[in-house]
Amino acid sequence: MHFASSLYDVEAVREATQAYTEVAPLTVRLEKDEIVVEIGAYDGDQEVLRDEFCNHVLYKTILRDADTPPEAC
């Protein structure tokens, strides 16, 4: 899964990864403009896991964005 780092918060990705640790092994890798998450061995439906994980990352990112004070003018 590739998350654009200009949209998604890297800490939000890490938090989501931690939340999913018991579900499946996930590894986070930072690239130039992307945060890459790879799923390890998982017995269930990988597509559902991917979609749910992406929603969770977006949810965490939005929460973090709402907590961030606006930039000074």
Added chain:
Amino acid sequence: MSTSDDTRDSASPGWDLIELDYQDDARSVRFELDEEVYPRSAIFGAAYIFIDRCYVFLTRPGDKKVGVQLKSKSPDPAAETLEELAGEFANELLNQLLRFNLSESTAEIRKYYMARAFFGLTGNPSIDALLMELDDEELDDDAFENDALEIAVPWEQKHDDDGKPRAEQATQGDDAVKVADE
């Protein structure tokens, strides 16, 4: 806004602002937004509303562009359902944009109200304001000179060691003098 079928393009020219792109899996629809038109906060606000209805994934296809992919949680959604989803997302985007603009335009007045509520002043008092305050206090000191009820006179000055009012003693003394004269 135009869909992949061209029926709407000819009907209304404004529809080409957003092009819906249906994915091969027939479960998702994708479109691009201009971040200069829709700020990221507005896109996030709309995405937050839709997170429990569908899978939302954001991409960065270009500078100042945000790709939105909405994927149905249902395994076999109708094309109309996806189109409805995209349309409702666009509506919510406008709603969030309005909220964002209102928030921006009223930010100053909200700050002013908060400052008034918490501090009673809009900022630190100036030197002039402090001098005015001192002048007012001096005027209050002058007011003590016309203290007919002697409110400003300390209790010890108005009473002797036995606690009797000095003014009464003076009056009684005057009466005694008058009696002696008679």
